Every structure is written in structure tokens, then in C-alpha cells.
Amino acid sequence: MLISLFITCYNDALFPETGKAVVKVLERLGHQVEFRSAQTCCGQMHYNTGYRQESFPLLRQFLKVFADAEVICCPSSSCVSMMRDHYPKMAEEMGDPEVIEQVNRILPRVYEFSELLVDKLGVTDVGAFYPHTVTMHSSCHGLRSLHLGNKPTELLKKVQGITLIDLPQSEQCCGFGGTFAIKNSDVSAAMLSEKVQCVLETKAEICTGADNSCLMHIGGALSRQRTGVRPVHLAEILASTEKDGRQQ
Amino acid sequence: MSVRVGEAAQAPPFPEAAKTLIANSQLRRNVRNATDIIRNKRNRVVGEVEDWQELRDAAKSIKDHTLRHLDHYLLQFEEACTRAGGKVHWAKDADEANRIITEIIQSHQQNEVIKVKTMTSDETRLNVALEKAGITPYETDLADLIVQLGEDKPSHIVVPALHRNRMEIREIFMRKMGLDSLGYQPEDIAAAARAYLRERFLRVKIGISGANFLLAESGSVCVVESEGNGRMCLSLPDVLISLVGIEKIIPSFRELEVFLQLLPRSATGERMNPYNSIWTGVTPGDGPQEFHIVLLDNGRTKVLADEASRETLDCIRCGACLNACPVYRQTGGHAYGSIYAGPIGAILTPQLQSMEHSQTLPYASSLCGACYEVCPVKINIPEILIHLRTKVVESGEVPITEKLAMKGAAFAMGDADRLSIAHAFARVAQSPFSHDGKIERLPGMLAGWTAFRDMSAIPDQSFRDWWKDREKSR
Numbered sequence: 001m002l003i004s005l006f007i008t009c010y011n012d013a014l015f016p017e018t019g020k021a022v023v024k025v026l027e028r029l030g031h032q033v034e035f036r037s038a039q040t041c042c043g044q045m046h047y048n049t050g051y052r053q054e055s056f057p058l059l060r061q062f063l064k065v066f067a068d069a070e071v072i073c074c075p076s077s078s079c080v081s082m083m084r085d086h087y088p089k090m091a092e093e094m095g096d097p098e099v100i101e102q103v104n105r106i107l108p109r110v111y112e113f114s115e116l117l118v119d120k121l122g123v124t125d126v127g128a129f130y131p132h133t134v135t136m137h138s139s140c141h142g143l144r145s146l147h148l149g150n151k152p153t154e155l156l157k158k159v160q161g162i163t164l165i166d167l168p169q170s171e172q173c174c175g176f177g178g179t180f181a182i183k184n185s186d187v188s189a190a191m192l193s194e195k196v197q198c199v200l201e202t203k204a205e206i207c208t209g210a211d212n213s214c215l216m217h218i219g220g221a222l223s224r225q226r227t228g229v230r231p232v233h234l235a236e237i238l239a240s241t242e243k244d245g246r247q248q
Numbered sequence: 249m250s251v252r253v254g255e256a257a258q259a260p261p262f263p264e265a266a267k268t269l270i271a272n273s274q275l276r277r278n279v280r281n282a283t284d285i286i287r288n289k290r291n292r293v294v295g296e297v298e299d300w301q302e303l304r305d306a307a308k309s310i311k312d313h314t315l316r317h318l319d320h321y322l323l324q325f326e327e328a329c330t331r332a333g334g335k336v337h338w339a340k341d342a343d344e345a346n347r348i349i350t351e352i353i354q355s356h357q358q359n360e361v362i363k364v365k366t367m368t369s370d371e372t373r374l375n376v377a378l379e380k381a382g383i384t385p386y387e388t389d390l391a392d393l394i395v396q397l398g399e400d401k402p403s404h405i406v407v408p409a410l411h412r413n414r415m416e417i418r419e420i421f422m423r424k425m426g427l428d429s430l431g432y433q434p435e436d437i438a439a440a441a442r443a444y445l446r447e448r449f450l451r452v453k454i455g456i457s458g459a460n461f462l463l464a465e466s467g468s469v470c471v472v473e474s475e476g477n478g479r480m481c482l483s484l485p486d487v488l489i490s491l492v493g494i495e496k497i498i499p500s501f502r503e504l505e506v507f508l509q510l511l512p513r514s515a516t517g518e519r520m521n522p523y524n525s526i527w528t529g530v531t532p533g534d535g536p537q538e539f540h541i542v543l544l545d546n547g548r549t550k551v552l553a554d555e556a557s558r559e560t561l562d563c564i565r566c567g568a569c570l571n572a573c574p575v576y577r578q579t580g581g582h583a584y585g586s587i588y589a590g591p592i593g594a595i596l597t598p599q600l601q602s603m604e605h606s607q608t609l610p611y612a613s614s615l616c617g618a619c620y621e622v623c624p625v626k627i628n629i630p631e632i633l634i635h636l637r638t639k640v641v642e643s644g645e646v647p648i649t650e651k652l653a654m655k656g657a658a659f660a661m662g663d664a665d666r667l668s669i670a671h672a673f674a675r676v677a678q679s680p681f682s683h684d685g686k687i688e689r690l691p692g693m694l695a696g697w698t699a700f701r702d703m704s705a706i707p708d709q710s711f712r713d714w715w716k717d718r719e720k721s722r
Binding site: 009012035037038041050057061085141143145171173178182184186189190217221223 | 262263266267270276574575577578579608610611612613614615616617618620621631634636637638639640641642646654655657658661662663664667671674686688693694696697699700701702703704706707709710711712714715716
């Protein structure tokens with residue numbers, strides 16, 4: 001299957017390892033991955049902060065780049081939820097029948113990474129090896145918008161060597177919320193502090209998730225507090241093999 | 249016209265108020281503890297109802313339908329209530345409502361009233377207006393009594409004194425009721441309140457209430473409560489005055505079935521309210537012999553005019569969104585500067601005031617969606633928050649640095665070549681701040697982030713550059 005990767009703007013710039021891991025997993029499963037270099041951003045930051053006019057061109061850009069892609073994979077639950085929850089409404093507001101039509105056609109072909117594996121490709125065992133103790137943060141968008149449910153944990157449970165520990169209060173927001181963390185940094189930090197306490201309670205060495213934005217937030221505090229706990233995107237765990245371990 | 253929502257117009261911006269409140273360890277513990285208890289109870293009893301989602305859908309349809317035909321149902325209510333011996337008053341704003349109520353009390357030469365919990369009277373600041381006219385209002389809801397005696401402000405829609413714990417309440421009661429001793433147990437404290445209130449229930453001639461629902465067809469009013477103080481206020485006085493927002497109306501008795509299942513389970517985690525009072529006008533020889541109802545607009549018709557956010561008026565004030573909200577959990581209700589706190593307050597308060605005040609409230613959310621998930625009438629609060637943020641941006645009430653950063657980012661994201669240049673620029677710009685792949689201190693807008701968390705530094709090679717290299721080497 002030819003899978004088109006929508007890496008998303010912040011993964012592109014800040015977390016290239018996640019993108020590489022997605023490519024590695026999909027190719028290992030025998031699929032072909034393409035990266036359309038004209039892609040940029042889903043527009044979430046602008047849309048959610050109230051800059052609606054600025055988000056419209058980004059929607060157009062996305063449609064232009066991916067119009068004829070068969071399957072689009074995006075390793076970010078929050079960007080996928082932005083597209084699913086808001087693109088139809090934005091298209092309506094833009095009042096362009098062609099945009100409305102394109103959005104309706106493209107959305108069913110957009111998959112968050114764990115959705116792609118479990119729902120579209122029907123695999124849970126991707127042949128990974130990861131001898132670490134891991135806890136999983138369910139991002140709010142993955143939880144309440146995409147309803148990922150236990151898809152990420154199903155995938156993790158099949159990883160060889162892993163010890164998976166449930167995160168207490170897993171339905172609670174980490175306090176990132178995009179520009180919320182900037183505009184309300186004190187409240188955001190208070191929320192984060194509770195999340196970090198939960199992560200530490202698990203005594204895991206790795207905190208994973210389907211969204212690098214939450215992981216960047218949680219990881220920022222884990223790092224500041226010198227906890228020694230690391231954030232690692234789900235894709236990077238699924239990409240790891242026993243061979244990688246020996247090479248390290 | 250003076251639309252007023254408590255003291256919201258004078259309140260400090262949310263981030264500022266929140267900063268002070270989250271430093272209060274006692275308050276945070278109280279709020280966390282109380283919301284955890286209510287939330288768990290709610291989850292348990294909601295889980296028992298097999299058709300919960302269908303009930304939510306039904307409630308939403310009923311509310312949306314009623315609001316679309318609000319003029320019809322309000323007039324139907326007026327006619328039916330008048331026929332049953334009630335007197336219907338229309339108040340366009342807070343001042344008019346307060347004036348109408350004050351005049352009714354004065355026409356009976358009374359100088360005190362007993363009140364059963366009404367948020368709407370906090371919205372209009374009725375107590376302040378009454379006191380100015382020499383009338384003493386006595387709050388009879390236990391939590392409202394705690395707030396009143398403590399010269400405090402409500403911090404929750406359903407549980408207004410949620411930010412106080414037992415020991416604080418005991419101290420307030422001892423001081424304000426002039427008690428020399430008082431036990432430490434909840435029963436002791438409740439008994440003190442009971443003794444204090446009972447005397448007033450029996451003496452005071454005028455009662456003031458809010459309402460949970462108005463039934464258009466029969467002209468009836470419905471109040472649900474847990475303590476029985478409401479039943480006393482609604483049945484003992486000679487005169488009853490109810491102050492009600494116009495959005496509280498539903499078509500008929502039939503629709504109550506849906507809401508009386510949703511409301512108690514969502515609000516307090518009870519299967520049904522201990523007291524459900526419904527009355528229609530006046531009944532000779534039974535209960536108050538004079539009944540007034542003041543129907544309040546105070547900005548509501550303006551909210552109704554905006555199609556994208558009018559579902560805000562569907563709210564039945566259950567407070568489930570407050571208990572579910574991770575932001576409210578940290579700050580409590582006072583940070584919102586409004587008697588309507590939490591997620592619903594963040595959308596209701598600014599809209600009632602035509603977006604002229606409380607512009608920071610739509611940003612007081614991480615958009616986690618927990619509020620929408622628990623809302624019994626399915627108000628899509630996150631969507632409305634975003635809608636209101638757009639209004640704030642369009643009104644120009646945002647810092648210029650933010651606007652420039654957003655416009656700049658939109659320009660860079662508009663094209664992949666520009667984005668690559670932006671990556672390169674950001675790498676240079678971060679170099680004085682980054683070490684070992686992280687940034688511990690940033691200036692300006694981003695300083696709030698690095699005050700508490702490290703920032704990931706931008707690595708040397710972006711994903712797109714890696715991909716380009718990979719393609720070349722193939």
C-alpha cells in the first residue's frame with residue numbers, strides 16, 4: 001500500500017525521529033511511504049487561538065498537497081482531530097463548494113498512526129522489541145475526539161520485552177492546550193504538575209503517547225525536574241527492534 | 249441598558265486571578281477533593297442509565313426547539329401563569345429586575361426576605377440592591393448561607409461554597425451566628441444552620457427563588473433541591489417572587505421527564521433530587537397567596553442571535569462541566585471573576601456582556617473536551633470557546649506581539665520553502681538559549697513556558713531534510 005505521510009509542522013521541525021520511526025514501521029510491514037514536500041501545517045494553532053482567517057490558507061494548502069493521496073498517515077492525534085472536527089466547518093465557512101467537496105473526499109482517508117495500523121492495516125504486532133518500563137499518556141484529542149480507546153495499548157502490548165504500566169488519572173489533560181500553555185502558563189503548569197506526579201507514581205522510565213505535543217509538555221517538566229523519565233512517541237517504540245538494541 | 253453579570257466587568261484577567269488562587273494550597277485541596285467526590289458519584293449514577301446518550305440527545309433537541317420558538321413559549325407561559333393567578337413581569341436587564349423585585353417587597357412594607365438558591369439573583373446582584381433599599385435578604389441554601397455569612401463569593405454553580413472545608417465553615421458560623429461553642433462534626437454544623445434558618449423560615453413573609461424550569465403550557469415553575477430549604481421558601485411565605493432567565497423555559501410537563509433524569513445525576517450524582525417542587529400560579533388556602541415571576545433577559549436575546557454559539561443557552565446549570573474541568577480543578581471558581589465559573593462560565597459570561605468584558609475567559613481552557621463529554625444537554629463548549637476566541641481576535645483585543653507572531657507563523661506555514669527558511673532562522677535564533685537539545689530559558693511571550701518546563705530545541709536536521717537526503721542516496 002502506498003501511504004502518504006503528513007508529518008505535521010512541529011514533528012517536522014522538532015521531532016524528526018518520530019517521522020523516521022513511522023517510515024521504518026510502515027516499510028517493515030511491507031508498505032511504501034511517500035513524503036510530499038510541499039506540505040506544511042494543519043492550521044490548528046491558528047484556528048484554536050482564534051486566528052480563523054489565517055487558518056483558511058493552511059487548509060487549502062493541505063488539500064492541494066494531498067488531494068490525490070490514497071491513504072494519509074499522521075502521527076499526531078491532535079492534528080487529525082483538528083482536521084476531522086473542524087475542516088468541514090471551515091470549508092462551509094469558506095463557502096467554496098470545491099473545498100467542501102475536497103474536504104469530504106479527503107477526510108475518510110486520513111488516519112492517525114495507531115488507527116492506520118489497527119483499523120486500516122489490521123495489525124497489532126509490528127515486530128518491535130523494547131525492553132523498557134513504559135506508561136502511556138492518552139492525549140485528550142486521541143481520547144475524546146478520535147476515540148482511539150485502547151488501540152495504542154493494543155500495539156504496545158505486542159511489543160517484546162516491554163513492561164506496560166497504567167497511568168493513574170489517564171483521562172486528565174496534561175495542561176498543554178497549544179497557546180493555552182503560553183497564555184495561562186501558571187494554570188497549565190499546575191495541571192502539568194499533577195500529571196507529572198502521576199507519571200512518577202508509575203515508576204516507568206518512559207512516558208509514551210500518540211502526540212508529541214503533550215509529550216513535549218510533559219517531557220519539559222520531566223526534564224526540568226531531572227526525573228530521568230523520558231518522553232518517547234509511540235511510533236518510536238514500535239520502530240525499535242532487537243537489532244537496534246544491539247547496535248546501541 | 250445595563251447588562252450585568254455579577255461583578256464580572258470589574259474582574260481581573262483570568263491568568264492574573266488564577267495565579268493568586270493556585271498559590272492557595274488549602275483552596276486547591278478543597279476544590280480537588282470536592283470535585284473528585286462529585287465527579288465519581290456522577291460517573292457511577294450516569295453509568296446506571298442505559299439510554300444516557302439518547303437522553304442527552306432528547307434534551308438537546310427539546311432545548312434547541314424551545315429556543316428557536318422562544319417568543320411563542322414565553323407568551324404561552326405568561327398567559328397560562330396569569331390565568332392561574334400569577335403576575336408576570338418582564339425585565340430587560342439586571343437593574344430592571346432588581347427594581348421590580350424591590351418595589352414588590354416595598355409594596356408589602358416588608359424589610360426582609362428569605363431566598364432559596366438563585367444564581368440569577370447573583371447575576372443581577374439583587375442582594376446588594378435589596379440592602380441598599382433597606383431590605384435584608386437571608387440566604388437559606390446551606391452553601392449560599394456559608395457564602396453570605398463569610399462575605400464571600402460563590403465559586404461553583406451547584407455547590408457555591410465548594411472552596412471551603414468543614415473547619416472554615418465552622419469558624420464562619422461561630423463568628424457570624426455568635427456561638428460560643430460548636431462541634432466539629434458535619435451534623436453539628438448542619439444543626440447550627442438549621443436552628444439559625446428555622447426561625448427565619450417561620451417569621452419572614454416574602455420568599456425569593458430562582459427556577460430550574462418553566463413549563464410553558466401550564467405556566468408552572470419547577471425548582472429542584474436537596475436540602476428542603478427550597479420547599480420552605482416556596483411554601484411558607486405569603487408572597488413568592490421568582491427571578492428566572494428566559495432560557496429556562498421548556499414546552500410542557502411532559503419534557504420534564506428528560507431533564508429530571510439528567511439534572512440530578514449530572515449535578516450532584518443523585519438519582520433524583522430529594523425535593524422537586526412544581527407550582528402553578530396561586531392556590532387559595534395553600535402556599536403563598538401572591539406569586540410574582542420576573543422573566544429576565546439581561547443579554548440572553550443577544551446570545552440567541554448568534555447561531556454559532558446560541559446553544560450556550562441550553563445550559564441547565566448542573567455544574568458537571570466544572571467538576572470535569574482540569575482548569576477549574578486547579579483554580580476553583582473565583583478565578584473566572586463571574587458567578588458563572590468553569591467551562592460554561594467561560595462561554596456564558598463574555599457572551600451575556602456582548603464580549604465587552606471577560607475577554608480572557610474564552611482562553612481559560614486547554615480545549616481538552618471533558619466538559620463537552622459530560623454535558624447533559626451536549627453543549628459543544630470547546631467549539632464555542634474557539635468561536636469566541638475568533639471574536640476576541642477580530643475585535644483586536646489581543647497583544648500586538650501575539651498578533652505579529654501568529655501572522656508571521658501563518659506566512660511561514662503558507663509555503664514549504666518559506667517553512668524551511670523559518671526552520672533555519674529558528675535554529676540560529678535558539679542558539680544562545682539551547683544546550684544538550686533543550687532550552688531552559690526563553691524571553692518574551694515564551695518565558696511562561698520555560699519558567700516551569702524545558703523546551704525541546706530544534707534539531708539540526710528537520711524531517712523534510714532527512715527525507716531529501718534519503719531520497720538522494722537511493
